[in-house]
Amino acid sequence: GFVKIDHHRKKRVGFAEIVFGEGKTSAQILAIVQSLRQRNESVLVTRISQEKAQFIREQYPEMQYHEAARILAWKNEETSVADNKGYIAVVCAGTSDLPVAEEAAVTAETLGCNVKRVYDVGVAGLHRLLDNIETIQGATATVVVAGMEGALPSVVGGLIGNPIFAVPTSVGYGANFNGLSALLTMLNSCASGISVVNIDNGFGAAYNAVLINQLAYKGAESN
Amino acid sequence: GFVKIDHHRKKRVGFAEIVFGEGKTSAQILAIVQSLRQRNESVLVTRISQEKAQFIREQYPEMQYHEAARILAWKNEETSVADNKGYIAVVCAGTSDLPVAEEAAVTAETLGCNVKRVYDVGVAGLHRLLDNIETIQGATATVVVAGMEGALPSVVGGLIGNPIFAVPTSVGYGANFNGLSALLTMLNSCASGISVVNIDNGFGAAYNAVLINQLAYKGAESN
Amino acid sequence: GFVKIDHHRKKRVGFAEIVFGEGKTSAQILAIVQSLRQRNESVLVTRISQEKAQFIREQYPEMQYHEAARILAWKNEETSVADNKGYIAVVCAGTSDLPVAEEAAVTAETLGCNVKRVYDVGVAGLHRLLDNIETIQGATATVVVAGMEGALPSVVGGLIGNPIFAVPTSVGYGANFNGLSALLTMLNSCASGISVVNIDNGFGAAYNAVLINQLAYKGAESN
Amino acid sequence: GFVKIDHHRKKRVGFAEIVFGEGKTSAQILAIVQSLRQRNESVLVTRISQEKAQFIREQYPEMQYHEAARILAWKNEETSVADNKGYIAVVCAGTSDLPVAEEAAVTAETLGCNVKRVYDVGVAGLHRLLDNIETIQGATATVVVAGMEGALPSVVGGLIGNPIFAVPTSVGYGANFNGLSALLTMLNSCASGISVVNIDNGFGAAYNAVLINQLAYKGAESN
Amino acid sequence: GFVKIDHHRKKRVGFAEIVFGEGKTSAQILAIVQSLRQRNESVLVTRISQEKAQFIREQYPEMQYHEAARILAWKNEETSVADNKGYIAVVCAGTSDLPVAEEAAVTAETLGCNVKRVYDVGVAGLHRLLDNIETIQGATATVVVAGMEGALPSVVGGLIGNPIFAVPTSVGYGANFNGLSALLTMLNSCASGISVVNIDNGFGAAYNAVLINQLAYKGAESN
Amino acid sequence: GFVKIDHHRKKRVGFAEIVFGEGKTSAQILAIVQSLRQRNESVLVTRISQEKAQFIREQYPEMQYHEAARILAWKNEETSVADNKGYIAVVCAGTSDLPVAEEAAVTAETLGCNVKRVYDVGVAGLHRLLDNIETIQGATATVVVAGMEGALPSVVGGLIGNPIFAVPTSVGYGANFNGLSALLTMLNSCASGISVVNIDNGFGAAYNAVLINQLAYKGAESN
Amino acid sequence: GFVKIDHHRKKRVGFAEIVFGEGKTSAQILAIVQSLRQRNESVLVTRISQEKAQFIREQYPEMQYHEAARILAWKNEETSVADNKGYIAVVCAGTSDLPVAEEAAVTAETLGCNVKRVYDVGVAGLHRLLDNIETIQGATATVVVAGMEGALPSVVGGLIGNPIFAVPTSVGYGANFNGLSALLTMLNSCASGISVVNIDNGFGAAYNAVLINQLAYKGAESN
Amino acid sequence: GFVKIDHHRKKRVGFAEIVFGEGKTSAQILAIVQSLRQRNESVLVTRISQEKAQFIREQYPEMQYHEAARILAWKNEETSVADNKGYIAVVCAGTSDLPVAEEAAVTAETLGCNVKRVYDVGVAGLHRLLDNIETIQGATATVVVAGMEGALPSVVGGLIGNPIFAVPTSVGYGANFNGLSALLTMLNSCASGISVVNIDNGFGAAYNAVLINQLAYKGAESN
Numbered sequence A, B, C, D, E, F, G, H: 001g002f003v004k005i006d007h008h009r010k011k012r013v014g015f016a017e018i019v020f021g022e023g024k025t026s027a028q029i030l031a032i033v034q035s036l037r038q039r040n041e042s043v044l045v046t047r048i049s050q051e052k053a054q055f056i057r058e059q060y061p062e063m064q065y066h067e068a069a070r071i072l073a074w075k076n077e078e079t080s081v082a083d084n085k086g087y088i089a090v091v092c093a094g095t096s097d098l099p100v101a102e103e104a105a106v107t108a109e110t111l112g113c114n115v116k117r118v119y120d121v122g123v124a125g126l127h128r129l130l131d132n133i134e135t136i137q138g139a140t141a142t143v144v145v146a147g148m149e150g151a152l153p154s155v156v157g158g159l160i161g162n163p164i165f166a167v168p169t170s171v172g173y174g175a176n177f178n179g180l181s182a183l184l185t186m187l188n189s190c191a192s193g194i195s196v197v198n199i200d201n202g203f204g205a206a207y208n209a210v211l212i213n214q215l216a217y218k219g220a221e222s223n
């Protein structure tokens, strides 16, 4: 039967369902949260505004709102006792890419994975990246977030050996075309070990990185 | 110093350098191969035509040409004694996607990783995919190759739990725009655990999948 | 003469004219409605806001406003006595596609056709679709609404045999490009029996499906 | 089980599988044809060149090659005894659109449906279309094929009442962008009752039209 | 010298300079108007809001604001005594195209040319166009304004013999891409005698049509 | 009736039909030419290769092939006795634009209109244009042909007063995108009196210019 | 070490860092400004609104806000004693391009370079440009700013010999596509000596022009 | 008068005219070369094939053909006695970018400027770039050539202080879109001091760099 499907997913990341908050009303989100909490499931809502989060927290004050990441989360006890082994690196180019980087970092942390942040290390000032390269080299997997020309994953890809999940952001103007420029850059990267997610999709990159950290520390049978 | 960089890369996949054959002359490729062979390095040349491969094989008859994959390869002894643990799945939608799927499969095999091929399981005939789903679920990581509308990764993503590297192909016509349609489909996938490489880049997806199989079976210290 | 044209159209769907409300002022819509009501014609206004609908309903309180669908409608007695045979299925992938799905469903109902709604059955959780597939298989024609990567029509197309009218929605972000991604996916579908209407055009898909239900139950002479 | 799926499809159009010839070798096509013929299945191969067709016909001389349509076909006895009721109209704008129109017409005929061809009736000479409008009005469903600006479906859509499947062609130059212009025109049509298939996809439009002719003459239970 | 240039322009249309109001402040527009009025020049300001126009009219109450056209104009005596020979036709497809059609019509009238308006004659209801075709055939030149799929100029072009200036509008949604669809349609028209101006540029089309009416009634020496 | 349409067209330009040669076989073109010659009609075939033209000229040696323009033409006596009044200017930017400029010039001459050619006057060497500006100013209408950045019509438009038909060419490379760059430039021109035809459509621009020369010298009753 | 990098940059333009104000909060900008002022560094903040600038100026009233340019700046004594040799020309086509032109001019002035402004000299009125051409010819380097069709750099490039930095602006509508039209025009310019920066990036063009003025007057050892 | 224009240009780079060979016949190129040689002018023909160059060299055997650069050149005595001061750096990312890099290098050398080549230093192997950075820092101006994702100029821009002319190449596949990816990357670069020329336009970048080397060593009066 197909009931195995969801079970599989839950076992791996400890979450039955992750809620995409954008375009949902407070009432719709509350209904989903209620249904998850009744089953004592962990809850992760992405792209939720402060106002909507506040509305949910009136009923569930123990839930935490991460402002920069725009994430509302709560973990049950099972999820909380993470193994605490290994970490993923979240790297970003500039201050404006921060919300996407934080979406990635908080997602990973909520899914029970350690995170090291390496922010504001864009290629135009290479020494800042080189000063932090060992932190990135030591990660199990790396999320690289960049807007404008999106060159950072290529440079990081030439310096490290773990798998990179590249996230183009919509930061920029003019011929940036809302992130198209960074997206194409990353898809065409001549460095190996890089794959790409949608523009501004910090969540998606982090989800992949967490899967890999689990494979590395729990082995493939965790699949 | 920066000399550590290449060393790092070699340690992980056992290859000092992988050669992109497209747009290089037979003479240029021969020169690179000679330089690698002199140092007894393993050799992997992608996107190389039968004619050019034949030219190289006149000097190095022990090198093997994989016609469907358009790959020329040779492994030294070190690389050959792979651990033989785990496997990656290479899944493709239709017969026309086969060259890209084979580029992925042969790349992975040359890098010392086991591969299970699940071909011709496009979404328009769902039962074929469902008949093979356990093979895919058992893999450490999965490469999904699809042209036309490129919907296969989304469907696979809803059925399995290991990380998926999606490869859009340029197969199609009209509003396919040489693979743009499949590329956008995969970037917008609403399933989690999917990341994307360039159109027709079977090599890139396989490289990522192999990295992950190593992390799962050798642990993160293999990094 | 050309006077036959409009007569033809009216006979088939029982409506002399369907009003596209977007970009029309309340006053302009009222004028059109008045002219139709004076001739005792049924009225169907799509893409009309609650405010504008309220303005019209002050004069014609018997008209009904369908909020989710953003449709204002009234049927004369002739149209009301529909044959009640057969039904069309309206299928959608996610909650955010609901307004477009409802535009389709309410349009079909207003045109006198039965509708079965199969909502929130996106491909990332295939079992939800499979649980409802018999409802879809039993329809005369099917409207499939999907945003993001728009893969749903391809999957449905491989499972059923009636004609599918696919509606891409503008739901998504980043490389979705306001529905372009879903549109291209649907145009490139490798399943047979699928044709496509404009992004967010629930009305257009339903109109086609209703035509076909009439052909199936009244025969081609209804043409 | 899922075995019902293909059975369903076959029952409706009398064909187990339709082969897309483009990008397949003569040998690959021969293998598929052999497998179908051994089970006495009808065969329809689209987008196949004269040379490849000749190769197949050396073994199966009873198969017919339709040069303008680039289709190779053979019908078993079952398929041949079509009901012969109703017809679809295939309409095209100019001489250059003929290959696509013929792909549609021959597809429909091979699937056992009557076809009336109304060719070279582009909008720049409206009287030619008006002279033939009754033929189109009498059809169960209509396929309209047009390149360049692709305006023909909109004009036909204002004059007739049966469902229209619009096929943009890649005929044109400059700002035509290989059929993009005609595609957008058709998707944006302000006439009701029009849906669209991929650029140059005469097959897809005909398949839909045949489905509808069957619904109209055999009723929805033929589904 | 180059002083002849402006003189030339003025002689032909009776206006030294035409002001594009969009993106200019009330103060900037007032300054330009003042400078023209001091030299007793006729004034034509396009794309000016009611508010800004009101601001100018406080100082020059004799200037006329055309609300639908968003034009503010005043003609000196010289310009007023137009020859009154011939006329141009301004044709539009739907109600939403009206602002652009009015920009064309009022521009032409302000430049001293007679205008006949033929509005709401879109191709989806061909009889409305055919009922008015003689008015269009009698014009010296024709401006055709259409949004959505923009098919109207092609149809008109097949029915009349005078030069057509086609204006795509940004009216539509989804795959309309803000007028791109109508623009491409018009550029690819297979009817002869059609040329195209920018999306929503009613002014530009009218300017051309007026030039031609003058050539036809004053002869080429008016050049 | 609608028979008036073609008659109208013929009266104005003296040609019953103009044949677009591209994508037609020699045999198809011959058939059209034969049918026209039997009715003693003038013949104008555009976009026809030397080989195909030679094939036609074997039967009709009196027809003339214009190599640079790729036009095959023959005028009956009626068309030949043109009024010989006025002229149009055909202006082009560089040597590579010559085929399109010649298509325009020969079209106009074949339609019985005088032409003055002003070639190789691109904006990068402004003095060449200024040296010839009086020839252009003296024309009834002007065709301006330019590739690369397509800036020439804007500059000419600021210097002359007659109507300009701008033809973007596909000449260029890289970010030229096969003429898209020049097309956009011309559509956005801030000079008045410019309208645009399709990329490389020298024929279309010339047809318009000839219409206007007739209006100027025969008056609007020639319509 | 890599510390040399920033030192290099500062020496040349006298600024340690230039702040891109867009998308930064007042607080973030204040923090950066404070850190620079503490080290007595010159400060240049681009794309900063009046409100944010006012917030900073409450603490640093000696800083100057350039409204049209949207720049906030302050120079230390070192930077102020510029050599005062040579100048760059900032040329723009129309009034709407002024904000971008001013961003360029004020940037250059703040970096210690003389500027001559040549504004409102668009190609549609060529004499205005020709009247000012000697000013432009006398500059060390030229910034040319233009929206709409963006033809100005090509024309200027044919008339002068110093290096031109072309800035497309987002001014325009319809087929302008937010500056894409002007950008493509400038990239395809057939005049030599032109290079291009991002849409609306007046800062970037000025920065380049200032570098060159320094090279010309201080020699390459200033590098 | 305008005769000064060309004189100006010649004085600066020592060349009256530079010939773009692409799309010109051997005969056309020969005619231009002859006319230049008769006036003893230096000659520079870009984008000329070996065959065409050979044709010219039969008459002018002293002219030199640069195969990798596809340039044919000859310098008169005046041009030859260059000052020999300073140099420009030509940097490229990979072997496939070599033809464009050589077009730049040979153009600069032919215009009498010293060149230092720094090839195959793509960002995926950063140490190669860092090993050569002092050569680039020492140049008066730098040409950076890169295909694929085109990230090299951003990285170089963060490491050096002289003006960079970035050249995107059409090298790549898939989502590279013939150089569009690299072009957008370079236009969006967050490093200062970078401007961009058309895809594959090595000539244009070199021309600019040479202008600047002259300004630096001859001063602005060389203008």
Ligand SMILES: Nc1ncnc2c1ncn2[C@@H]1O[C@H](COP(=O)(O)O)[C@@H](O)[C@H]1O
Pocket: A190, A191, A192, B017, B018, B019, B020, B021, B046, B047, B201, B202, B203, B204, H094, H095
């Ligand atoms: N088929 C392929 N597609 C994309 N990248 C490749 C491919 N084959 C090799 N590469 C990458 O290209 C780099 C070598 O490029 P090159 O120096 O041009 O041979 C290697 O480091 C690989 O990462």
Ligand SMILES: Nc1ncnc2c1ncn2[C@@H]1O[C@H](COP(=O)(O)O)[C@@H](O)[C@H]1O
Pocket: C017, C018, C019, C020, C021, C046, C047, C201, C202, C203, C204, D190, D191, D192, E094, E095
């Ligand atoms: N929501 C809709 N989307 C697309 N077309 C529509 C919609 N509603 C109505 N229409 C069509 O628009 C036409 C009426 O347009 P109008 O004359 O502008 O009201 C009708 O004939 C319908 O075919």
Ligand SMILES: Nc1ncnc2c1ncn2[C@@H]1O[C@H](COP(=O)(O)O)[C@@H](O)[C@H]1O
Pocket: D094, D095, E190, E191, E192, F017, F018, F019, F020, F021, F046, F047, F201, F202, F203, F204
């Ligand atoms: N070179 C050309 N470019 C665009 N349209 C053309 C050209 N030559 C002829 N035509 C048009 O194409 C129509 C004939 O098309 P066809 O029936 O395909 O020969 C004529 O009515 C002309 O208006």
Ligand SMILES: Nc1ncnc2c1ncn2[C@@H]1O[C@H](COP(=O)(O)O)[C@@H](O)[C@H]1O
Pocket: A094, A095, G017, G018, G019, G020, G021, G046, G047, G201, G202, G203, G204, H190, H191, H192
């Ligand atoms: N208006 C502007 N447009 C483009 N780049 C700018 C602009 N202003 C500053 N910059 C660049 O942006 C960099 C600073 O970015 P940030 O660290 O985000 O403040 C500086 O090094 C400048 O090169």
Ligand SMILES: [Mg+2]
Pocket: A094, A095, A120
């Ligand atoms: Mg910063």
Ligand SMILES: [Mg+2]
Pocket: B094, B095, B120
């Ligand atoms: Mg198959």
Ligand SMILES: [Mg+2]
Pocket: C094, C095, C120
């Ligand atoms: Mg859901």
Ligand SMILES: [Mg+2]
Pocket: D094, D095, D120
């Ligand atoms: Mg025809």
Ligand SMILES: [Mg+2]
Pocket: E094, E095, E120
């Ligand atoms: Mg209407």
Ligand SMILES: [Mg+2]
Pocket: F094, F095, F120
């Ligand atoms: Mg020239």
Ligand SMILES: [Mg+2]
Pocket: G094, G095, G120
């Ligand atoms: Mg002005």
Ligand SMILES: [Mg+2]
Pocket: H094, H095, H120
């Ligand atoms: Mg290399």
